[in-house]
Amino acid sequence: MKKKLIFSAALVLSLGLAGCGADSSKDEKPKEETKTTASTDKTTDKEAKSDGVYFKDNELKIEDVKINITETKVIPVGEKGNETGDKPVFAIWFKTTNLSDKEMTPGIAWQAVFTVIQDNNPNAVNELEVGMLPDDRFQNTQFENIKKDGTVEHAIAYELDDLETPVTLVANQGIGGKELGKQDFQIKQ
Template sequence: MNKKLIFSAALVLSLGLAGCGADSSNEDKPKEETKTTASTDKTVDKEVYFKDNEAKLESLKIKITETKVIKPGEKGNEHGDKPVFAIWYETTNLIDEGIDPMDAWFVVFSVIQDNNPNAINKLEVGLLPDSRFRDTQLEKIKKDGTVENAIAYELDDLETPVTLIANQGLGGKELGKQDYQIKQ
């Protein structure tokens, strides 16, 4: 119940960020050029991407710092019935509006395990794998601030790699994808 409540709250809150980083006039290329503003002569970095464990949008940056499989009963998955793929990451807020690490994650990433020949297998969110973030996962990040967080996804098997797909906000253009091998 608590897991569903947290996920629902994060999803509802993420709707406010749905357009973050999306630029409908530039749908064909994920990398944008840097621009200089005339009034301040300050360079604004508009490059967006997902590569080398890092997703960058105009409004935020997420750096994946660690991944691992946690079996049921082990620390970080004490109450789960299935093994989970745990992800630790850092979120940096690049704009004046507050962003929390959970909303940022859900706005940017889809997580699949491609083990179904007929349908896309999106993984279910598991319980928080690191209790250090229990009280901070929904705190707003100040502009240019960076905070750590973690998330876990319930695995359907222990063979098929997990694929993270980064998008420019909910329903936005795909920035890229990365496969993560299941290491035991």
């Protein structure tokens, strides 16, 4: 039930964020692909600075929001943060800054811009399911609105299908928006 409520709220907010930072009047430039040990990012430093919209080095910025990933880890079944789950989870801690006057919660902002994939299916895109909240500190604050220019911490977890395939975060300018980049996270323990 909570997942359906969160998804419904995410859909409402994401429609507001869907076009954020988009400017269709600019000519599309081919993106240079850059690889590091932790990520594959399609946005170069020069491009990110020129339009102010990017996903690079654990930071996403679009017109309405900035999200900084501060920590990631795999939490096995039964351990703190995944006590009741039946699958291990990939947990992500992050800070969300509201750059607009729009109503925004950290979880809804996250789900409006990120898709989380574990590419272990040769025939289809394997988007991971959201798991239970991995950090009790955010239990009472997860639905609070972030004030303009305010920054709040939050966490989210995704149920893993295996413990070998990396997890890929795909960042977009809101639902259906332009892809800003991808970052891979190794999940081996």
